[in-house]
Amino acid sequence: MMAKTVPHITSRLSRARTARFSTSSRSFGYADTLPNLKIGAHTKVLYQGFTGRQATANAKESLKWGTKIVGGVKPGVEGEHLDLPIFPSVRVAKEKSNPDASAIYVPGNQTAQAIEEAIEAEIPLVVAVAEHVPVHDMLRIHSILQTQSKTRLVGANCPGIISAVGKCRIGFQPLPCFTPGRIGVVAKSGTLSYETVGSLTRAGLGQSLCISMGGDVLAGTNFVDALKVFEDDPDTDGIVLIGEIGGTAEMDAAEWIKDYHKRTTKPKPIMALVGGLEAPKGRVMGHAGAWVAPGEPDARAKYEALQKAGVTLVSHPEKFGPGMKELLKDTGRLSNSSLSSASAGQRRGFHTVRRARVTVWPAQRRSLYIKQHEAFDMLEEAKVQTQTKQASPDDFHLSITVDRTSLSPCVAVSSGNQSLKSSLRIPFNYTNPAFSRAADNTIQSEIVSFLGYSDECQETVGKYLQQLYKIFRDNEAFVLETRASFSPDKEVVVHDARFGFDDAAHKSSGRHEKLHQLRDIAAEVPEEVRAENSGIVYIKLEGEGSIGTLVNGAGLAMNTVDVLILKGGKPANFLDTGGKATAATVKECFSILCEDARVNTIFVNIFGGLTRCDMIAEGIMDAFRELDMKVPVVVRLRGTNEEKGQKLIAESGLPLHAFDSFDEAADKAIRFARAEAS
Structure with a gap:
């Protein structure tokens, strides 16, 4: 059973929204x-x-x-x-x-x-x-x-928007990376977008307009919005799209691109990258929005949808420059640009290569998931019955989460043992949901009909939605997942619950202190807690991982893990130092990585946009000496002051190996890891 949407409900709710700001x-x-x-x-x-x-x-x-x-x-x-x-x-x-x-x-x-x-x-x-x-x-x-x-x-939560042609920057993008040109870029990840821009600049193409979706759950501007602008933009000849796990924006973009190719005689070439193909389930991967909600596609589904739509996909952003140059030459759009020899060499998709799978330790990050008995306490306080029991075909799954396309909350429903990946999703108005009004039972009716229950269950479903939504709003949840059934007297009884709450509401605004005191730090991975206290996002991957990764930027960190696995390597972790890594941060990262006995090689992948490569190089050398490190370290530096950084490492006399090419650096790290393991 495929996912269903309810467009008439969505439009009705949009019309019902209050218009107090509109003139x-x-x-x-x-x-x-x-x-x-x-x-x-x-x-x-x-x-x-x-x-x-x-x-x-x-x-x-x-x-x-x-x-x-x-x-x-x-x-x-x-x-x-x-x-x-x-x-x-x-x-x-x-x-x-x-x-x-x-x-x-x-x-x-x-x-x-x-x-x-x-x-x-x-x-x-x-x-x-x-x-x-x-x-x-x-x-x-x-x-x-x-x-x-x-x-x-x-x-x-984005770098902003920048016109390289018009010299207008609204945001904090690293200006040395940008040069006027003909390629439009839209991205979720800041660091991946800087990598992309740097690649386009090195290829002699430059950029026209670069728009950031940002890494939050709810983006004010999405991929389709940007594609519509690029389609009619006379300054743009080619388009780059950078996506990642979380939401459906990439799927929406794929549908738009399919239609664009049908109705356009000479479409502008489009290239893309999707980060998080190997992201472990159930984790927030650095960006606040980099997690998969009930019923949402994973990164692999997004990759395949874009590929089927006719988009050329790459494994790493440094391939966008030569790849786009080749595509533009094929379409005859490169008449005013240098056509130095370069080969795209990246039309093969990830799915054509055998990949190892990674699983993950169970702790969470950048969000709070409470224990089931604590979720049951909240439900019972809201007058909802709870009873633990094994799953049954008579059960139904009902969740309230955030719909990133409609930019509103939504109800996701599926029946029996069916996954919420095949579900009914109904967006609704945040401030005035239809099910809060007794006279309007459209949502309840849709749910009951979808589940195949009798109409007499509508009132019960409506009551349950109100109870669950009160928990959602009062506690600023981002997902409330429940498995439930109807009792003989047609009351909802919840058998399983997984409740996730927004950490930003607590950390940046000081709200819900009592709720967030439920966090059980003792049950979490110690290194992850230590990293969090230093402003680092670190996730320990389970298995035989031997390559410790140290990367600046969540999107780039996801992509680094993806490509290492694609190449046959075994990363031990995801680590995002943040976009503004310092020497002190690098030292702390090395210290955390060295605590993992599995790690026999460290791969540092830094793109110096906001961060200078020479400063990072100095931090790496200082950390190597102070920590008396024994494992080989491969360092890939690109971006601001990259030549200075590489020179410092080359002349350090330390067993550090510096590269500017990502592929060469990744291959070297994998060879080291295999040699150390043998």
Whole structure:
């Protein structure tokens, strides 16, 4: 049984949303804001959080590069900063400078409020870069965005949007990587996008417009939005798409691309990469949105869907440059670019190679999953009956989770022992769900009909949905999975429950302290807890892994594990130092990796975008000496100051092996690991 959607419910709920922010005709909607993504030399940029340290440094760089910044906002303050005006509110800034876009540089717990202020002022484009924005804050923001047609959101938790052609940066992308060109890029991962941009620049192609979806659960702009912009963009001749696990955006993109190829005589070539093909189930892989919800496809399904749609897929982002050059030459679109000899060499898909599988230790990261008895306590407090028993064909699975396409909560339902991968999914309004009103039982009716139950079960299902949704909203959950059945008197009885809650709501906003005290750190992997305390995302992979990986950026870390396994290697871990790795961070990472007795080789894969390669090289050498390391270390450095970094390592006299090519470095690490094991 294939997954079913309920489009008439989705559209009805969209119409029912409150329109308090909209001054537009009801015939318009959020989709009408797509043209606002086409930034360039004309774009006037406002900063929210203007005088902060990060915003100040970013604004100085962007001004020097050519971005037209018109000032910034500091609530209740007027004056000057960087010889530009400070406005007391976004509304005043709108009246006095009429900005085309706002860059939001405030912490995650303040981001939703800042976005809302920009929406109220009808700023055409809002870019939110902060991490750790609570999921339920963004659910509320998206319920507002869908009621209006003036403001487009990029982010949150993203590098932003940048026009290399128009010299306009709204975000924190590393400017040395970018050069004006003809390739549009849309990506979930920041570091993978910088790798891609660097590859395109080295190939002499450059970039037109680069749009980030970001790594959060709810993206203001998705792949299809970006593809629609690139389709009609006269500056764009080729398109690169970078996806990963979590959500359905890549599947939606594949459907759009299939249609695009049917209706277009000479379509622009599209290349893609999907990270997380080997990601272990049940884990959040660095990015807040890099996890698979009930009923969502895994990375492999996304890969295959894009490939069937006619997209050329690559194993690593450094292959995008030569690959796109070859595709453009074939289509005759490379008339104004250098055609130096280069071969794509990457049309073979991952699925054509035998892969080892990895499983994972059971602890969780960047989210809180409570124990079943604790979930039962919450259900019983909500007046829901619970009783542990073995699974039966008479059971049904019902979950409330987040639907990333409709940008709202949704109910996912399946019957018997059937997986939620084959399920009914019904998005609903976050602030006013239909099942909360006794007179409107459409959702309950759809569920009962799908499960094959009698109409008399509708009232019971409606009551259960209300009880479960109250837990979802009151505690800021991101997924509540239940297995249940009907008692003889037609009451819902829950037999199994898996409840996950948003860690950002606690860590960035201090909410739900009592709930998050339920976390059992003693039951978790000690190295993972230690890494977390140092700001590192580390996941220990179970099995015979012998290669310790150290990578900056969640997407790049996932891709590194994928390709090592593709090449026959055995990674022992996923490790994301973060996009701004420091020498101290690198030392702590080495220390954690060396605690794993399985690790006989360490593979460092760093793309120096925001981080300088020479600084990382110094950190690697210092850590190697201080920790008296005995295992061979292969270091792959690309990006800012890569030649300096490689030279430092080459002249260090230490048993370190430096490369700039990812494939060469990965092959060397695998050879070392095999030799050490023999």
